[in-house]
Amino acid sequence: MTRYGPNRPRRYTNIANRRRICAFKTHYSYQEVITMRSSRFLIATLKETPSDAEVISHQLMLRAGMIRKMASGLYNWLPMGLRVLRKVEKIVREEMNKSGAMEVLMPVVQPAELWEESGRWQQYGPELLRMNDRHDRPFCLGPTHEEVITDLIRNEIRSYKQLPANFYQIQTKFRDEIRPRFGVMRSREFIMKDAYSFHTSTESLQETYDVMHATYCNIFTRLGLQFRPVLADTGSIGGAFSHEFHVLADSGEDDIAFSNASDYAANIEKAEALPPTAPRPAAQHVMQEVATPGKHSIDEVCEFLQVSPQQTVKTLIVLGAIRDDKTQPLVALVLRGDHELNEIKAEKLTGIASPLTMAPEARIKAELGVGVGSIGPVGLKIPVIVDHSAAHLADFVCGANKDGFHLTGVNWERDATAPLVADIRNVVTGDPSPCGNGTLEIKRGIEVGHIFQLGTKYSEAMKAKVLDVNGKEQTMIMGCYGIGVTRVVASAIEQNFDENGIIWADSIAPFHIAIVPINMQKSPAVAAKCEELYAQLQELGFDVLLMDEDKARLGTMLADTDLMGIPHRIVIGDRGLEAGTIEYKGRRDAEKQEIAAADVLSFLQTRIKI
């Protein structure tokens, strides 16, 4: 029978290894002797890339033996991966504690009642995984914890004197994503640090928000990430401010607009497109109808008429807001041909249905008498909203509202009315920055953090109140602050890898140092030096991986330590020992270097920033 726990008998399958341990390490604890040896630690590296991994972080996490897939969007974390995950958590925890937040732990499974109270049981779609317990009572797997924390705090905090207060947890969340992908980057189960603050004034909320902003900057800096806080859309919740923290990487799923002359950065959903400042050019041409048989898309029409997309407009038909009589009118949105509609901006306009919905083609045909591809603003009988840059055009091309025909030389006012002009497009590279300085550039980002001011959405719905100075009840004001811990691990890889594998920052590396022996089995001198350094470096507080497998070959060990991203590597062989040197190579270094054996410890101490 197997016993578990610290006294569990250990079977040594590797006799040579056992002999070495006995010979060199008898006075160290079992833990120290065993755990950080490649002969005892699960090094689950793969030479070939599993076929279903698309992005680099996913491929490398599988190949480095960090994670394994269980099911779609569900992953096992192997020892190597978990060491990284725990280090990320540790940094997050330390910085959150430093900020004055208090750690709590809330359940993964949450009662439906709370979600009904906040109204989200109905609102939340199929992303919320719902289930019933044995008494047939409804529950869900928590995708987030606003309801639970609000419930907890309304019962615990009664007085303004206890506020402000900020509570956080590092906990597993579940969101039943439509399409999990990119490994732990977009998985269904993931670990998140979420924090919720409670206040009696918006000033106090703003204070904590600012503290969290600074805390997040500290966290991502310590994690060794290149990141940017960016202004974000506050979503349906509203509220004054919202910042997302993005790690910049080509594989990111969000577009971020940056000013090239200031630190302005905003999610493209949010980035404002400023109206052109110059006056609109004067009309020079008369409006003409031209046949454009079979030409529907902007590209086709431009090619056919030999004009640039900037000189055309496209007309999108969307559903308007539902009117009192329950009907939903059509609304036309007019954009310059080379621009894209920004749905977030459009659905915020009055008279537009939210969420934004494209009109079904059948309705367009029936009500406008024309198919998509030939629609234009001239003579349209439905409300028209024109983007600033489309409104700024003169002598442009558009659909003629007649199948197979377009109009050229069209001008606003003279030929078509533009009663409503608004910002409804995505910004593009080169647009003036909304901050007033410089022009915009667009880069891809991975959202790893989000802070925002919730206000009273949950506290009001769930009656979370305290007594104020005057003894009157006041609804608490809330903020919430999230970091995708598992996603941070993946995004660190997206930003730091080369053709040989991962490159960890010292702060989150699974091991700081790999000791790679050459011919340890045959050379007592090499074995002795490795064991000595292994013990000394551990003593100094480093996490050291000793590559002590019997049959391991040098090439394999070096390839593995590179793949796993261990930032510092020392190679010990007879040749070097005779010369009194030890080979060192930083994972990012182009060349290895020989260090005097006597200086190795101090060299590594100055070199490694834990």
Add this chain to the structure above:
RNA sequence: CGGAGUGUAGCGCAGCCCGGUAGCGCGUCUGUUUUGGGAGCAGAAUGUCGGGGGUUCGAAUCCCUCCACUCCGACCA
């Protein structure tokens, strides 16, 4: 949700069209030689060919069905 595709050894794949008792590379295990950048040789283990049903003397292969996974789309004027 719509469309496409894939399920064969731990991983990467072939075999399927044209039915006849399942193979390659890597990995794993044993032995041996080797050892300064993913070793050589000799041997070995490992598969309900995604599940179920059908056709057939015989099914990885043909048919039906279910399941899982992956990709693409949800901007078209």
